[in-house]
């Protein structure tokens with residue numbers, strides 16, 4: 850049966866997220882998966898929405914997408930750190946298969962290079978990781 854994967858994406862930097870989403874779609878085009886996307890305001894909200902969606906039992910795996918760009922204050926550290934921590938907590942404590950595609954960068958130029966499908970394509974990396982964790986989970990959890 851097709852794996853049901855939810856893409857949880859921050860729209861804070863929408864143009865970056867859209868390119869990451871395109872990278873995911875391209876990477877999974879030939880796989881037996883169904884993809885759904887849900888948007889949240891920022892990276893900080895991504896773990897929360899994945900937790901809610903996981904509770905619904907409708908998804909096998911998750912791909913977290915977004916971009917956090919350093920500003921003038923320490924806010925960046927909280928948004929990046931808490932978002933990653935929340936995702937790791939979900940992955941470890943609830944055995945969720947989560948691909949991590951939230952860019953944490955110094956400037957927009959770095960973000961564009963990492964989102965771009967013709968360059969670093971971090972959307973693809975997150976998609977591949979999610980799929981691989983889904984397969985590995987079968988081995989141990991069923």
Ligand SMILES: Nc1c(NC[C@H](O)[C@H](O)[C@H](O)CO)[nH]c(=O)[nH]c1=O
Nearest residue numbers: 859861890891892893915916917918
């Ligand atoms: N500065 C960035 C944010 N900040 C917003 C937070 O994620 C959050 O939505 C807000 O604090 C309301 O709860 N989000 C990003 O995704 N990227 C940023 O660079």
Ligand SMILES: CC(=O)[C@@H](O)COP(=O)(O)O
Nearest residue numbers: 918920921922923924925
């Ligand atoms: C990552 C952020 O939240 C950042 O955009 C905030 O910028 P600032 O630290 O200049 O308020």
